[in-house]
Amino acid sequence: MDGLAGLLDGPRARGAFLLRILLDAPWSVRLEDEAPLSVTAVVRGHLWVCADDQDPVRLEAGDVVVRVGRDHWRIADDPATPDQIVIHPGQLCTTVDGHVVVEEMGQGVRSWGNSKVGETVLLTGVYLLEGEVTRRLLRALPRLLVLRAHELDTPLIDLLGQEVVRDAPGQEAVLDRLLDLLLITLLRTWFDRPQSDPPAWYAAQGDPVVGPALRLMQHHPEHPWTVAELADRAGVSRAAFARRFTDLVGEPPMTFLTGWRIALAADLLLEPDATIATVARQVGYATPFALSAAFKRERGVSPRDHRRRGAEVATGQARVTRSTTESTRGGRRKAARGSAWTTRTS
Template identity: 80%
Template structure:
């Protein structure tokens, strides 16, 4: 398992918010939902991405923007168009003066906008909860990540556009997995850029000494790894291995392993049937007490409290379920 796959293998989208957006100009949407990560693709037409403290960026058909972190930002048909709609935490949609417009702008199954056709059509997928394993990955990404259509050789955008409006059993799970695949493809393309600022743990995957050791730890976190065994598996001395690992990855081998185990544990603890004991075994701790002590030392919270908080956040999340989408109504002039 390579580093990027490992980082994304655990924290899969759960009830991700996916929506097709249909817009005729003039339009301007302020995004204040503070989600940890979102992916927005231009299917037809174009839009401007307007961060608060950076120059606007124009996107055309086939282009994609990945927004990382909870900062607020704006998308619009033109940078000069005044804000008309604001998306708040929980995907609550209002006008600037606070009037809720979810029903007025509903356009069918997982579709939303100020028109039924749309000069501009967007697809957006929002990861509403930070998957603990992806923390290291998210820290390695810029806040605004733009990929152009000619960089992306994938059928996933077209497939997601087809599937997002389908109303079928198990469709939310299908959309979650498609969003994960699209995100993985986007990040792989981004990291392949020479100027992308590839993080040490990712670049080190290709190193003849450090790469195999990283894959061993990522794929077998339950094993009682030591620096000596990892060095032996890599065919170098203990001192040489530790020095090269720290130089390329940015932290010593055992520090990386601890962070990896705790990150995995944080994500696994959110699974419905998981127990502290079962998670401890899967990530390399001999007892639940050992995992609890390490988890609290690294995260400042017990595994049980972490799981309880995660369950509360997940239960509060909205979803763009077909049965919750209303028939389209005429949008009042105060909206768009």
């Protein structure tokens, strides 16, 4: 499993908040949810992306924006439109004066907005949890990525748009997987740009000596790799391999392997049924004690403390988002819905 494939596995790819948004102008939404990662695709119409420290960027139908990091930002039909709705942590939706408008804005199964049809239609996926494997990849990205329709050759946006409004058994898992696939496609497209600055290990994947060694370590972290064995697999001397690996990746082979193993362990430890012993075997440590010692040395906390903190964060997120998810799934409209956007935001 390499860094991109890592997005398909583990807690970082589960329970994402996915929504279809239907909007008629004027509209402006301030995003203060502090989610680590979000993906927004324009299906119809347009939007302006406005970050506090950047010039506004206009997106048209087929364009996608990926937002990395927990900074606040906003989307609007026009940069001059005043904020009307604020999205808080846990995807809690209020007017600017704090009135909760979750049910008033519901437009059907996983659909939300101020219109039944929408001059502008968006698909938004928000990752509520950030895994360690994900963090290793995303820290190499700018805070705002915009990919244009002509750069993307994928049916995933259309497929996601069809599936998001379905209310079928297992649909949450289907949507999580589709969102993951779309994100991987977007990141791969971004990193393949000539002007992009991918992480060193990503660029090194194409090297005939270092690339195969990286894939061996990433796909088989449980194996007791040594520099000598990796060099032998690559068909070069130990010294030549170590030097080439360090030059291209930016750290020695065993340092990279340790970091990769601990990142995987950090994510696997958050699995409900995982034990320290099973995780240790999966990432190449002979005993739970060996993993615990390495984990604390690298992270400064024990695996047990890491797991407890992760569980507390996940529980808090689930508690706050439950009401939002339930209200957008049901699709019932209240009589007051038509006035919620206009009267309370004026």
